[in-house]
Every structure is written in structure tokens, then in C-alpha cells.
Amino acid sequence: MLRVLGGMLGRSHGLWRGARPGLHPTRASGGRAKGAEDAALPTAEPGYKTFQHDRRPTNFDKKVLVWAGRFKREEDIPKHISSELLEAARSNVRIKVCYIMIALTVLGCLAMVITGKEAAKKDQTLVRLNIEKKAKWRADVEKEQEAAVGKAQ
Incomplete structure (x- = not known):
């Protein structure tokens, strides 16, 4: 029964007995042995190790490497x-950028607290400034209305 069910699912009957083919020491994924997989990777240059040096740094990458302290100079x-x-x-x-942003945020908050207390x-609260601004606007509107009435007469 289990063999039939395993055959229908496309798997061997060993799967149903608790065997795990992915963890089998002589079997790698894809059905090849592990040694054959390593031997199948050709190298372009004989002295070049695969994936050891796999990219050329751009100018920005060079600046990042210097700023991170990996190298002393770009040269x-x-x-x-x-x-x-x-x-x-x-x-x-x-x-480093996050630390700088945290420090600038704390400094900005301290500056806002100090200027707010002063x-x-x-x-000089916002309420007082808004009241003064609206009073000035009303005075300007009244002057314009008086000027319009004076011209009409």
C-alpha cells in the first residue's frame, strides 16, 4: 500500500519508512556525488580561486572600504x-551612519527644547502669535474698508 502511494507521488518507498535522502552522506542534491560537484566547477585562470575575488570595486565602494577602516587609502x-x-x-x-543620525536627532531635540523654553x-507662544497675526489682518481689512468708503463719498 505504501509503495503504491509512494509511486503515485513519484517518490521511493524508502521515504515512507523514515529515510531522508537529502541527508544521505553519499548523495548530494541532483543525484551527483559531492566530489563530482566540486570537480565540475572549472576555473578561468589556474591561479584564481573560485569566488575568492569576485568583483571590482567602484569608486563609491573604495570610499566605503576606506571609511569602514578596511584599507588606509584608496590606492x-x-x-x-x-x-x-x-x-x-x-x-x-x-x-556609523546610524550613529551619526542618532546623534544629530538628539542634538536637534535638545535645540528645540532650549529654544522652546526661551x-x-x-x-512667544503659538497662540499669542496667531492672535497677533489675526488682529493685524483685521486691522488691515478695516483700513481697506474705510479707504473704500472714503472713495465712494
Whole structure:
């Protein structure tokens, strides 16, 4: 019964007995042995290790690597660098930028608190400023109306 059900699903009957083919030591995914998979990767250059240096850094990447402290100068950066090195440097720079943004936010908040307290001491609240502004507008409207009545007479 289990063999029939396994055959219908396209799997071997060993699956139903608790065997896990993905964890079998001599079998890799795709049905090839692990040693054959490593041997199948050709290298373009004999001295070039696969995936060790897999990208050329751009000018921005060079600045990131220097700012992250991976290299002293842009001239010291090799022609090819690994993606892992660049990702680590970018993460380091992201953290530095976040720290800078946190510091600027705290400084901005402190500046707003200080200026707000100074304005409160001078009694320059938003309510008072709005009342003064509206009183000025009303005075301007009254002057315009008086000028319009004076021209009509």
C-alpha cells in the first residue's frame, strides 16, 4: 500500500519508512556525488580561486572600504575584492551612519527644547502669535474698508 502511494507521488518507498535522502552522506542534491560537484566547477585562470575575488570595486565602494577602516587609502585597495569584504564594510558604514543620525536627532531635540523654553520665557507662544497675526489682518481689512468708503463719498 505504501509503495503504491509512494509511486503515485513519484517518490521511493524508502521515504515512507523514515529515510531522508537529502541527508544521505553519499548523495548530494541532483543525484551527483559531492566530489563530482566540486570537480565540475572549472576555473578561468589556474591561479584564481573560485569566488575568492569576485568583483571590482567602484569608486563609491573604495570610499566605503576606506571609511569602514578596511584599507588606509584608496590606492591600497586591490583590483578585485570579495563580496563578503564589501558587505562587511557596508554594514560597518551603515552602523556609523546610524550613529551619526542618532546623534544629530538628539542634538536637534535638545535645540528645540532650549529654544522652546526661551520662547516660553518671552511669552512667544503659538497662540499669542496667531492672535497677533489675526488682529493685524483685521486691522488691515478695516483700513481697506474705510479707504473704500472714503472713495465712494
